Amino acid sequence: MPLQSLTKRWPDYYTQGALELTSAEDVQRFARYLDRYEDEENGRQSAQTNEGEDTDDSEDEDGYCSAESTPGTPSRSSSPESIHNRTPSPSAGPSRSHLRSLTLAIPPSELTEAFPTQALAQILSSPHESLTSLRIAHTEALLARDLTLLLTLAHATCNLTHLTASELGPRACELLRNMQCRLVEVELTFDDAWVAAVCGATPAGSEPHPTAAHQYAFVPALPNGKSSGLPTPAPTPATTPSATATFHERTSLPLPDPLPLLAHSMETLRVLRASNAVFVAVADTLRYPAVRELRLRLVGVPIVTALVHAFPGVQKLYVYTPYDGCAWSGAAPLPGIDATREANRTSQMYSSFSPMLRVSGFAPGLYAMGLTCPVEHLEVGNVAPRLWVGAGTAPGTRERKPTGFGATVDISGGVGVNEAEMVRRIVADTRPPTVGFTLGRGWWAPKTHARLSASRKGKRGPENETEALRAMFDPGEEGSASGWAGVRALVVRVEEAGTWPAVTRDLGAMLTPLADALATFVLRWDRTSVPFDRVPPDEDEPQQSAGGPTWLRTEALARQLAEDLPALRYVCAEVVRGVPALVSRTSSGRGTPRPPRSIWSTEARDGVAEAVSSALKGKSPLGSPALAGKASVQFATAPPPTVVERRFWRVERPAAGEEGKPGWLCLDALDKEMGARVLRDEGLGFEDRVRY
DSSP: OOHHHHHHHSTHHHHTOEEEEOSHHHHHHHHHHHHHHHHHHHHHHHHHHHHHHTTTSOHHHHHHSOTTTSTTOOOTTTSHHHHHHHSSOOTTOSOGGGOOEEEEOOOGGGOSTTSOHHHHHHHHHSOOTTOOEEEESSHHHHHHHOTHHHHHHHHHOTTOOEEEEEEEOHHHHHHHHHOOSOOSEEEEEEOHHHHHHHTTEEOTTSOOOTTOOOSTTTSOOOTTOTTTOOOOOOSSGGGSOOHHHHHHHHHOOOOSOHHHHTGGGTTTOOEEEEEEEOOOOOOTTOOOTTOOEEEEEESSOOOHHHHHHHOTTOOEEEEEOGGGTOOOEESSOOOOHHHHHHHHHHHTTTOOOOOEEEEEEEHHHHHHHTOOSOEEEEEEEEEOOOOOOOTTOOTTOOOEEEOTTSOEEEOOSGGGGOHHHHHHHHHHHHOOSEEEEEEOTTTTOHHHHHHHHHTSSSOOOHHHHHHHHHHHHOOOSTTTTGGGGGOOEEEEEEEOOOOHHHHHHHHHHHHGGGTTTOOEEEEEEEETTOHHHHSOOGGGOOOOOTTOTTHHHHHHHHHHHHHHOTTOOEEEEEEEEEOOOEEEEOTTSOEEEEOOSSSSOHHHHHHHHHHHHHHHTTTOTTOSHHHHHHHHHHHHHOOOOEEEEEEEEEEEOOSOOGGGOOOOOEEEEEOHHHHHHHHHHHTOOSSOOOOO
């Protein structure tokens, strides 16, 4: 394969040392290039040998025997050096050692009998001393094609530092175990079907796997054994036997537990991202002291004991647990969330995490983990309204909530049904100076509450929901809300279809208990689904100004917060709203707001589509009525445009006035660069970093 064609097909190969193979054809082409390069390399070495033997010849003979006429030397026009001179930037020259990042993204549909397995093995077995990053998609399917690839990959990654592998199964686990490299950053995603089979569970809507044997990995024993009735482990995690060994004895199947699989990188691993994983192995020989960042999507009960023992120095933790919806349907449901929390808190009496920089997750999962270590930044995603017991169910009756994959979680009674209360207790446990959370839809939705109230006993109105929000900051129970006293920065993200007066009133009431400590408040309000932004009701008509309908109201909100919170220094607000609706004028001259499907009228959309079709007609096979139809569909389905209003203020408070009265208050508007610097210095941001 010519070098110029290689550079054209993989432009990042010589500029960044990156190669991506996505098909059998790619594998064959690159293997042919390696063959040709090896032949040309041998030719160059032969030419250099011949030149060394002719050093005693005359200068005329030396001048005559050029590289072009030397036997065994490739011609100048086809040599890699000459082709290299015509390529943009091969500073190091063509070399197999130039490869630094390799991506194998070959779909299972390509892994047929005709797949060039030997060619792929040749590529992997070539000496790639500079290869430090490897990404493998569909790992289990690739290794199942030929088991020789397992050993080839294991021996070809001796200098690897970054590994990303998806759809891992038993063969892929064997590959990880046999690697001899010292990894620094790892991202693993275990295959859904295999994890369901190993954990004795089945994805919702599927038949049980024939090899499904036990619930040990799916619902392992909690640290104190109360919730599931399994044997109680020793109180100190260092003396607890490895759960993986016990599982091997019972089922002879590996676990999707990264701890024993990455034992070769215990001293060097710093970042671990694992999805569909369990962490149950606790042993003195499995400790990762250098790990500083964990991003975990767990399929088993979150056991803090295993994490504390394996990762004592972690600084950043993101966790997504079955209590948040990450689970499978199995024979036995998950233990109650309160029992899990109690067990985890009890286990941390012996050993806990050191102070962490950032903890992120959803309220149920973080509540179940019961972390007791200090946290600098706490991020909670999508706090949902209170879950109510169904119609005809007496208070206190046990009820189970279906998770995302069909499993059930006990949510009955107590704090297990109130995510706002969970957030309050999480803050009390970790005492973070910076907190951020997102209020999902349903908190200010009167119509939704009215429909739900009709099918349930008792009242459920918007006032009941917002009272739960106020209770999140209210120290009603002794010690349960003391953590808010030290919160200096708060980020609230609202994704709600509520009116401006109602939402801003409730936000002000929520923040009142933080008046003596809160210095920075950040609000992001996504109002793209708010009806009055497109059809303003009479009681909520926005004020018109040069900056937009919400410009003056946003500044008024900032001023009200500054007056109610004496310690407040910075207010940052971002309001995302839709473009106001088009108004249809009647014969009487009165306007009737109507929300259009898109900003394009039917006539304009058809005209643009026709113009595009006419312009391209005859120049390309795409210039046909099909293109016009496609353009019409795109215009018809185009989402309405949005307007983003982002403003920053610094609150200036001069000395107090006469007789102890507070002095005047000034809102100093900051430009976007200065506002972004304030957020960056505090480690804050408008975007939601916790997503499903």
